[in-house]
Amino acid sequence: MGSSVIHVDDLSASYQKNKVLENVQFRVEEGTLTGIVGPNGAGKSTLIKTMLGLHPILTGKVNFWGQTFKKTKKKIGYVPQRGSVDWDFPTDALDVVTMGLYGKIGWLRTPSKKDKGKAMEALDKMGMNAYAHRQISQLSGGQQQRVFLARALVQNADLYFMDEPLAGVDASTEKAIMAILQELKQQGKTVMVVHHDLQTVPEYFDHVLFLNRTVYAYGKTDDIFTKENIAKTYGGNMQWIGEGDQYVVHTTS
Numbered sequence: 001m002g003s004s005v006i007h008v009d010d011l012s013a014s015y016q017k018n019k020v021l022e023n024v025q026f027r028v029e030e031g032t033l034t035g036i037v038g039p040n041g042a043g044k045s046t047l048i049k050t051m052l053g054l055h056p057i058l059t060g061k062v063n064f065w066g067q068t069f070k071k072t073k074k075k076i077g078y079v080p081q082r083g084s085v086d087w088d089f090p091t092d093a094l095d096v097v098t099m100g101l102y103g104k105i106g107w108l109r110t111p112s113k114k115d116k117g118k119a120m121e122a123l124d125k126m127g128m129n130a131y132a133h134r135q136i137s138q139l140s141g142g143q144q145q146r147v148f149l150a151r152a153l154v155q156n157a158d159l160y161f162m163d164e165p166l167a168g169v170d171a172s173t174e175k176a177i178m179a180i181l182q183e184l185k186q187q188g189k190t191v192m193v194v195h196h197d198l199q200t201v202p203e204y205f206d207h208v209l210f211l212n213r214t215v216y217a218y219g220k221t222d223d224i225f226t227k228e229n230i231a232k233t234y235g236g237n238m239q240w241i242g243e244g245d246q247y248v249v250h251t252t253s
């Protein structure tokens with residue numbers, strides 16, 4: 001059994017006076033692949049941002065390997081929501097991926113040939129080597145997402161947070177991204193992914209975090225991905241059809 005990588009205790013966060021996270025509490029074991037699910041506005045993005053020091057903590061504590069984020073941030077990778085990034089920034093795909101190495105090579109150093117080689121390798125892995133010198137604004141949404149994944153790969157972190165990497169991508173990109181997530185897990189890395197499609201949760205994730213302002217359930221998908229937990233987290237808006245491992249979930253509003 002792996003040891004706990006993430007400890008979140010009594011975490012709350014707000015925007016002005018609007019508390020959007022309250023008493024959030026969970027532990028995540030090393031080498032797990034967790035899907036973070038919950039309705040729109042549940043606080044999934046805010047949870048990640050708060051854990052990574054991008055949004056202030058109102059109360060509570062977040063630890064990685066028993067230490068603060070500041071002390072461990074080099075071991076942590078983050079893939080933000082595609083919509084939150086300025087894609088008009090004039091840079092090409094290779095540069096975006098090379099930036100993933102900056103934690104290691106330092107901001108002031110010009111990337112070496114070897115660094116560029118590593119970045120090319122990651123682009124290749126995501127099927128994007130032909131687009132290395134394409135401006136990022138001229139890539140499709142799915143291609144931008146692949147570039148982001150390549151950037152996370154070169155960072156070679158031990159823990160990854162990804163905010164909806166599968167949103168708006170086609171079936172082949174979804175497959176490519178899931179293969180990478182599985183590979184990271186096989187390497188013993190810990191991955192947390194905000195995910196919207198409840199139907200694919202049992203196939204994609206070994207753990208699931210049900211979030212709606214607070215944690216409704218966290219644990220092994222086999223144990224806690226139940227009709228009851230979905231109903232609790234989503235209110236009356238979800239309908240469960242089928243039995244056993246037939247997960248067919250419909251939004252009714």
Ligand SMILES: Nc1ncnc2c1ncn2[C@@H]1O[C@H](COP(=O)(O)OP(=O)(O)OP(=O)(O)O)[C@@H](O)[C@H]1O
Pocket residue numbers: 015020038039040041042043044045046047
């Ligand atoms: N910058 C902001 N200023 C004010 N309120 C915000 C801001 N960002 C998010 N919120 C609010 O905080 C709550 C949680 O938002 P968050 O984006 O974390 O939810 P989410 O679960 O990621 O949603 P979605 O699934 O729709 O992406 C929402 O009510 C949202 O309106």
